Amino acid sequence: MKHINIKDLALELNLSVSTVSKALNDSYEISEETKNRVLETAARLNYVPNPYASSLRGRKSKNIGVVIPEVADSFFSLAINGIESVAKTKGYHVLICLTHESFENERTILKEFQGGRVDGVLLSVSTETTQCDHINDLIANGLPLVFFDRACDEVETAKITTDDFESAYKATTHLIQQKADRIAFLSISKSLSISNKRLEGYLKALEDHDIKADQKYIIDCSNDAEQNYLLIKKLLQQKNKPNGIIASVEKLTTPIYTACKDLEMKVPEELKIVCFSNLEIATILNPSLTTITQPAFEMGKMAATLLFKALENRNFSLVKEDFMIQSALVVRDSSG
Amino acid sequence: MKHINIKDLALELNLSVSTVSKALNDSYEISEETKNRVLETAARLNYVPNPYASSLRGRKSKNIGVVIPEVADSFFSLAINGIESVAKTKGYHVLICLTHESFENERTILKEFQGGRVDGVLLSVSTETTQCDHINDLIANGLPLVFFDRACDEVETAKITTDDFESAYKATTHLIQQKADRIAFLSISKSLSISNKRLEGYLKALEDHDIKADQKYIIDCSNDAEQNYLLIKKLLQQKNKPNGIIASVEKLTTPIYTACKDLEMKVPEELKIVCFSNLEIATILNPSLTTITQPAFEMGKMAATLLFKALENRNFSLVKEDFMIQSALVVRDSSG
DNA sequence: AGCAATTACGAAAACGGTTTCGTAAATAAA
DNA sequence: TTTATTTACGAAACCGTTTTCGTAATTGCT
Numbered sequence: 079m080k081h082i083n084i085k086d087l088a089l090e091l092n093l094s095v096s097t098v099s100k101a102l103n104d105s106y107e108i109s110e111e112t113k114n115r116v117l118e119t120a121a122r123l124n125y126v127p128n129p130y131a132s133s134l135r136g137r138k139s140k141n142i143g144v145v146i147p148e149v150a151d152s153f154f155s156l157a158i159n160g161i162e163s164v165a166k167t168k169g170y171h172v173l174i175c176l177t178h179e180s181f182e183n184e185r186t187i188l189k190e191f192q193g194g195r196v197d198g199v200l201l202s203v204s205t206e207t208t209q210c211d212h213i214n215d216l217i218a219n220g221l222p223l224v225f226f227d228r229a230c231d232e233v234e235t236a237k238i239t240t241d242d243f244e245s246a247y248k249a250t251t252h253l254i255q256q257k258a259d260r261i262a263f264l265s266i267s268k269s270l271s272i273s274n275k276r277l278e279g280y281l282k283a284l285e286d287h288d289i290k291a292d293q294k295y296i297i298d299c300s301n302d303a304e305q306n307y308l309l310i311k312k313l314l315q316q317k318n319k320p321n322g323i324i325a326s327v328e329k330l331t332t333p334i335y336t337a338c339k340d341l342e343m344k345v346p347e348e349l350k351i352v353c354f355s356n357l358e359i360a361t362i363l364n365p366s367l368t369t370i371t372q373p374a375f376e377m378g379k380m381a382a383t384l385l386f387k388a389l390e391n392r393n394f395s396l397v398k399e400d401f402m403i404q405s406a407l408v409v410r411d412s413s414g
Numbered sequence: 415m416k417h418i419n420i421k422d423l424a425l426e427l428n429l430s431v432s433t434v435s436k437a438l439n440d441s442y443e444i445s446e447e448t449k450n451r452v453l454e455t456a457a458r459l460n461y462v463p464n465p466y467a468s469s470l471r472g473r474k475s476k477n478i479g480v481v482i483p484e485v486a487d488s489f490f491s492l493a494i495n496g497i498e499s500v501a502k503t504k505g506y507h508v509l510i511c512l513t514h515e516s517f518e519n520e521r522t523i524l525k526e527f528q529g530g531r532v533d534g535v536l537l538s539v540s541t542e543t544t545q546c547d548h549i550n551d552l553i554a555n556g557l558p559l560v561f562f563d564r565a566c567d568e569v570e571t572a573k574i575t576t577d578d579f580e581s582a583y584k585a586t587t588h589l590i591q592q593k594a595d596r597i598a599f600l601s602i603s604k605s606l607s608i609s610n611k612r613l614e615g616y617l618k619a620l621e622d623h624d625i626k627a628d629q630k631y632i633i634d635c636s637n638d639a640e641q642n643y644l645l646i647k648k649l650l651q652q653k654n655k656p657n658g659i660i661a662s663v664e665k666l667t668t669p670i671y672t673a674c675k676d677l678e679m680k681v682p683e684e685l686k687i688v689c690f691s692n693l694e695i696a697t698i699l700n701p702s703l704t705t706i707t708q709p710a711f712e713m714g715k716m717a718a719t720l721l722f723k724a725l726e727n728r729n730f731s732l733v734k735e736d737f738m739i740q741s742a743l744v745v746r747d748s749s750g
Numbered sequence: 751a752g753c754a755a756t757t758a759c760g761a762a763a764a765c766g767g768t769t770t771c772g773t774a775a776a777t778a779a780a
Numbered sequence: 781t782t783t784a785t786t787t788a789c790g791a792a793a794c795c796g797t798t799t800t801c802g803t804a805a806t807t808g809c810t
Contacts, residue, residue: 124555126529130470219460756806778784
């Protein structure tokens with residue numbers, strides 16, 4: 079079965095290519111009768127237009143690029159669903175690109191996007207990203223970009239974030255109220271703004287409750303699960319070990335619980351735990367995990383909606399603006 | 415900043431478009447000196463070729479389509495990583511499309527692919543998929559397709575699966591050896607071949623150990639979490655309730671554990687649990703979850719490798735063949 | 751030196767659509 | 781009836797590449 083193009087279709091119909099094209103696009107220039115004939119024959123011959131040919135002429139790809147560190151993370155997979163739900167209504171496709179937390183990958187991907195592969199970009203930067211020239215280049219090239227969750231402050235565009243400062247503040251205060259006074263904070267990156275804001279919220283809560291922050295309770299985790307496990311274990315073995323812990327990222331849940339089990343620490347009696355996490359299974363952990371749950375689906379949806387606003391209105395441009403959606407502190411047994 | 419195309423580049427260099435194109439593609443027809451000049455200027459002007467123009471002319475998109483039910487599932491997200499790892503080495507992009515377990519979505523996506531958006535397809539069918547005309551159409555249209563995990567037996571092409579029958583058999587046998595004699599099986603679909611094979615493995619194991627299968631222990635779950643929870647709860651409340659349970663899909667983990675907790679059933683004493691699951695957090699559930707873990711990354715990698723073999727060799731064609739990789743039964747406390 | 755082969759480039763066609771513009775026929779307005 | 785407008789279509793340009801083919805200029809061979 080040969081693939082059928084618009085020329086074949088026109089030939090079959092004894093019409094010109096342009097008429098067929100207009101009929102397929104429901105142009106006012108074409109009579110109802112002809113439109114129906116064309117549509118019918120197109121269906122019969124199983125004609126599917128080549129999107130790249132359309133892109134080329136129309137100078138738009140009908141694709142948006144979604145650049146994220148990882149797909150095996152419930153925040154991102156839920157956000158993808160949110161993004162996809164709006165892209166679908168707009169007739170757009172979603173091109174998901176993974177950086178695997180590598181700056182070099184991120185740069186390469188954004189560079190490629192400048193060739194016209196996508197019409198706009200949603201980005202959550204990698205942990206390695208400390209400078210944003212590659213992002214500014216993209217924008218200078220005319221591609222609208224909206225950050226979601228992990229943003230770069232130096233870039234003049236909109237971002238959808240959650241109240242990282244406040245939720246870390248809330249979580250810390252919650253632990254303090256639960257009588258924890260040596261609270262550790264597990265960070266994922268020194269450069270990521272969300273990580274820093276969460277850290278600041280944590281520090282502010284300590285300060286407001288007259289607890290002195292201690293550098294030894296602030297741990298920089300890496301992208302390596304085994305190494306994180308060792309770091310956490312070490313943290314929990316030192317003298318004056320923490321009796322509270324706040325993990326700023328979901329993937330630390332497993333090493334934390336594993337370390338507690340291996341060290342036979344009682345949760346929440348000896349150690350109270352809060353994680354930034356969207357894991358559905360938080361409820362069935364034992365003890366069930368207190369989480370700060372981000373509105374992942376909503377954030378994806380909102381980011382995409384904003385991006386489309388920029389794509390559809392040529393005179394609407396994305397300015398530096400922070401759309402903040404609240405996360406929820408869901409108290410469960412691990413901090414009881 | 416205007417976007418630069420090959421014509422601008424040629425103008426800047428005082429060369430013809432064709433020469434520039436050949437230089438960029440490292441053609442033997444172009445002198446080293448010219449190549450260097452072109453490369454240099456291209457970098458300076460930040461030239462990025464339009465992939466769609468190349469696609470159009472070259473009649474290939476350098477994209478492969480990955481069609482899966484859901485991305486928020488650890489099997490699929492890991493498989494994506496496997497697929498991506500090989501696509502990257504081939505200079506291909508991965509277009510991920512989600513069916514959300516809807517047959518209609520699946521059909522629409524595959525239909526669209528026939529327009530040339532992708533050069534080949536990796537597919538894991540939706541639970542609703544009972545007939546395969548849409549898949550056969552795609553293949554008849556010249557697009558190579560490889561199944562992974564969830565396949566359609568009626569389609570003449572290769573598939574990468576795991577030993578669903580054997581692993582269900584092993585899991586069931588394991589539960590029997592742990593003294594369970596009323597073992598329930600939770601299915602996700604009556605039509606999905608993997609679901610049926612797992613069911614058969616379960617039934618065979620019962621038979622081989624002289625346990626009579628009982629229809630009331632075989633539950634068809636849906637795509638709705640709340641409903642599944644109710645089904646499971648009902649299962650665990652009937653008289654002669656099961657003392658063993660095998661869940662054929664990861665997303666049933668939460669409702670099972672939740673139901674056990676709500677009904678105050680002791681695991682594993684009163685109920686032994688095994689799940690088909692790739693969840694990392696299986697280890698930190700309490701009790702830790704015995705799983706049948708599929709080689710998700712490997713399967714993605716293998717499926718992609720096979721697809722590229724078909725893409726690269728015009729005379730290699732995908733025949734009906736089942737590449738089976740073994741899953742591992744990882745015994746943990748929930749079946750102890 | 752004379753001819754063939756090679757080297758290095760350019761012109762133009764092609765990929766599959768969309769869009770602009772031109773126009774014959776039909777209809778409306780004068 | 782004559783002129784203006786509308787309707788319905790076709791020819792051709794165009795989007796940004798790659799590729800085929802043609803050809804001067806250089807090199808190699810005898």
